[in-house]
């Protein structure tokens with residue numbers, strides 16, 4: 242094992258892969274370490290992504306696309322359904338990916354660009370010198386080693402322990418951790434062109450339940466609930482089991498996974514001396530949708546671009562790396578997260594009656610644009626009586 | 640009866656001597672469990688509290704790791720392990736989607 246690189250990337254998810262690919266293409270020596278023995282498994286994802294977002298980073302390939310989505314449906318507690326159709330909205334909806342293949346493809350591309358990849362190798366703590374990160378202490382299949390680097394990009398996902406051990410506060414408050422469970426089910430009656438989101442405090446308290454098709458009669462059926470609502474007897478798995486027993490009693494589960502989606506605000510600062518944090522580890526998941534694949538790829542790529550410049554200039558201090566933090570915060574993604582965080586904070590206060598009223602008010606709309614923002618605008622226009630209450634939402638948009 | 644795997648005490652876990660674990664209020668900036676737990680822990684010196692990991696239930700997802708205020712847990716591939724000092728606050732047990740963690744109180 243080589244033990245000195247320009248850039249060391251911790252974690253082989255979408256954030257780490259894009260970081261390593263970008264860094265290698267810029268001519269740096271770079272290495273990804275992944276603690277699991279295989280890239281991409283077990284999946285911790287419902288695998289949905291917007292088409293336009295995806296295309297910013299990688300050319301769509303049928304090998305890792307499970308389904309092409311034409312509509313999304315929001316189903317309120319009383320069954321009121323808001324259907325958002327691709328042909329009515331101007332923009333495209335999305336894909337449901339096969340992340341086992343997708344994640345491997347991204348890492349493969351990084352390797353092809355020249356990055357080293359080492360699996361079953363876990364970063365245990367940062368190598369710190371004078372308060373700066375200088376690499377990582379790792380356990381590679383049980384054997385300890387030191388890997389030194391000019392910059393470490395922590396893309397270690399939900400766990401986010403590397404940045405934490407370098408002194409950043411990455412702990413997710415219980416109420417802002419979406420506790421998730423998902424079954425990949427087959428032999429079920431679904432609309433293979435629609436991603437369905439079920440809302441309601443009896444269905445998924447402070448979260449939602451999803452059915453994302455993976456092809457005909459096959460779907461990711463999953464749920465996320467707020468950690469503060471999670472207790473014995475009412476955990477994510479319990480809610481999911483109840484839904485499945487009622488809706489897909491004959492379905493067969495061929496994969497069962499769990500996961501946690503941080504829906505807190507992003508880290509207060511995503512850089513330190515010699516360290517950058519990207520993807521879920523930086524807590525840049527969309528707080529409303531829980532979507533984080535695109536944001537992970539975006540922050541991973543940006544981190545590597547800034548790191549490359551800093552390495553060339555010979556200064557990898559926190560100050561020098563700061564343009565990364567500033568740029569993603571000012572980006573469309575950063576603004577979207579801030580807005581959707583406020584929107585989420587409003588939605589988690591709603592009881593089922595209010596959710597039903599709001600859903601009914603927009604049940605027959607056809608949106609010109611397919612986005613959370615467009616949906617909120619519509620809610621505000623259609624509920625003049627709730628103006629005062631929806632003010633929080635309106636402020637979030639401005 | 641479920642077979643529980645009892646989490647091995649990690650370095651400095653201070654659990655071998657059976658000493659009770661005290662809740663420290665300032666550590667609870669992350670959640671509101673202090674109120675729920677204070678009747679249990681830290682008030683009775685004869686009570687020892689520990690975290691049990693049921694590896695048969697665990698789906699190795701890392702959710703518990705992300706919410707632990709003490710950075711006590713480690714997800715090693717498909718194996719969750721208590722590696723550092725745990726204050727038995729129970730936050731991880733609440734967050735677990737599958738109910739694989741339990742704080743147990745023993746006389």
Ligand SMILES: Cc1cc2nc3c(=O)[nH]c(=O)nc-3n(C[C@H](O)[C@H](O)[C@H](O)COP(=O)(O)OP(=O)(O)OC[C@H]3O[C@@H](n4cnc5c(N)ncnc54)[C@H](O)[C@@H]3O)c2cc1C
Nearest residue numbers: 252254255256276286287288289364398500520521533534
């Ligand atoms: C149930 C669920 C459903 C979701 N659904 C969607 C969805 O439909 N659409 C969407 O866009 N997003 C979804 N997300 C979120 C999405 O999965 C994440 O945002 C995305 O995977 C983040 O990518 P990442 O590269 O930051 O982290 P990850 O993909 O989590 O990758 C991090 C990697 O780092 C490794 N690692 C961790 N610690 C170490 C260490 N110390 N040393 C070495 N390696 C380490 C991990 O093993 C892992 O492979 C969902 C999440 C969950 C849990």
Ligand code: SF4
Nearest residue numbers: 697698700701703735
């Ligand atoms: S949250 Fe539960 S299922 Fe996930 S790793 Fe922790 S104990 Fe296992």
Ligand code: SF4
Nearest residue numbers: 707725726728729731
């Ligand atoms: S009980 Fe508290 S301190 Fe112990 S592992 Fe769980 S979250 Fe961490």
